[in-house]
Amino acid sequence: MNLKILNKFELDQRIKSLVSKERELLHEILLTIKEIDQRKLYLEYGFANLFLYLVEGVGYSAGSAQRRIDAARLLGEVPSLGSKIQSGEVKLHQVSLIQKAARDVYKTTHKKVTAEEKQELLEQITAKNFQESQKEVASFFDLPVVEATTQVVQADESVRLSLTISKELADKIQQAQALLSHAISSNDIVDYLEYVTDRVIKQKTSVRVKLDNSRNNFVEQEKIVDEQNAKIRSTERKSTATVEVKPFTAKIKKILVNQDQCCQYRDPVTGRRCRNQWFLQTDHKQSRWADGESVVENAQLLCAQHNRLKYRQEAGIKYLSR
Numbered sequence: 180m181n182l183k184i185l186n187k188f189e190l191d192q193r194i195k196s197l198v199s200k201e202r203e204l205l206h207e208i209l210l211t212i213k214e215i216d217q218r219k220l221y222l223e224y225g226f227a228n229l230f231l232y233l234v235e236g237v238g239y240s241a242g243s244a245q246r247r248i249d250a251a252r253l254l255g256e257v258p259s260l261g262s263k264i265q266s267g268e269v270k271l272h273q274v275s276l277i278q279k280a281a282r283d284v285y286k287t288t289h290k291k292v293t294a295e296e297k298q299e300l301l302e303q304i305t306a307k308n309f310q311e312s313q314k315e316v317a318s319f320f321d322l323p324v325v326e327a328t329t330q331v332v333q334a335d336e337s338v339r340l341s342l343t344i345s346k347e348l349a350d351k352i353q354q355a356q357a358l359l360s361h362a363i364s365s366n367d368i369v370d371y372l373e374y375v376t377d378r379v380i381k382q383k384t385s386v387r388v389k390l391d392n393s394r395n396n397f398v399e400q401e402k403i404v405d406e407q408n409a410k411i412r413s414t415e416r417k418s419t420a421t422v423e424v425k426p427f428t429a430k431i432k433k434i435l436v437n438q439d440q441c442c443q444y445r446d447p448v449t450g451r452r453c454r455n456q457w458f459l460q461t462d463h464k465q466s467r468w469a470d471g472e473s474v475v476e477n478a479q480l481l482c483a484q485h486n487r488l489k490y491r492q493e494a495g496i497k498y499l500s501r
């Protein structure tokens with residue numbers, strides 16, 4: 180269509196009509212996200228969670244994906260949100276304010292904000308601007324208006340981080356820094372973070388071997404490592420001869436973490452691998468109930484969500500939409 184031929188009234192009508200259609204489409208998108216979420220279909224597509232699916236699989240930016248997830252989930256609890264989205268009385272970033280505040284309330288008090296409370300708050304922020312909504316939400320839950328954490332990747336790929344922490348956490352960090360002062364020479368928080376992070380990675384990935392003090396040269400140490408690894412495998416193989424199959428050892432998990440580093444679930448249709456590095460668990464490729472052995476060759480890393488999905492698929496249990 181040639182927009183140049185439209186007069187100012189026609190252009191005004193056109194933009195309003197398009198925006199109205201855009202809101203209707205947004206409502207349809209939210210209902211679709213809600214259905215995918217409730218049936219946990221993103222797991223079958225090879226994604227560990229809905230957020231990663233919307234960013235990497237669908238193409239939303241991180242912020243857009245999070246706002247749509249917040250709205251789709253609130254739509255499940257408070258159906259009247261649908262008409263407010265379609266009319267434009269409530270915008271997605273206002274919905275995110277409610278959902279984020281509910282998460283903060285749960286984090287600090289372990290109390291779940293009810294659907295009724297969310298509905299009441301939704302009515303209070305209807306047709307208000309962002310700043311007014313921010314104040315309403317903060318006073319409703321009696322929460323401080325806190326600056327959100329921001330992460331900005333800079334030109335040299337370093338990351339500029341801005342975050343707000345509680346006084347209790349700040350005190351704990353200071354105490355930990357004092358306890359580690361023999362190992363970290365400065366009181367710079369970045370040095371502390373690097374030291375603690377290195378220790379965690381080392382602890383979770385290095386296969387520890389007990390060494391005999393009388394045999395402490397390097398060649399001997401390597402030999403002991405080989406013997407220990409062979410022992411792990413043969414012990415695990417032997418265990419299959421008994422009726423009860425033992426779970427994987429922590430050493431096998433460390434071997435896998437070193438080797439694969441992420442969830443190995445693949446979508447059987449697209450072949451997409453999950454690659455999630457959070458909540459990794461050691462899974463029997465061939466299940467224990469099907470005589471799968473607890474040996475490295477039968478082990479794979481799966482994230483907790485895909486481990487659960489694999490179990491449900493083997494047991495024939497589906498995630499049902501509500």
Ligand SMILES: [Zn+2]
Nearest residue numbers: 442453482485
């Ligand atoms: Zn996974």
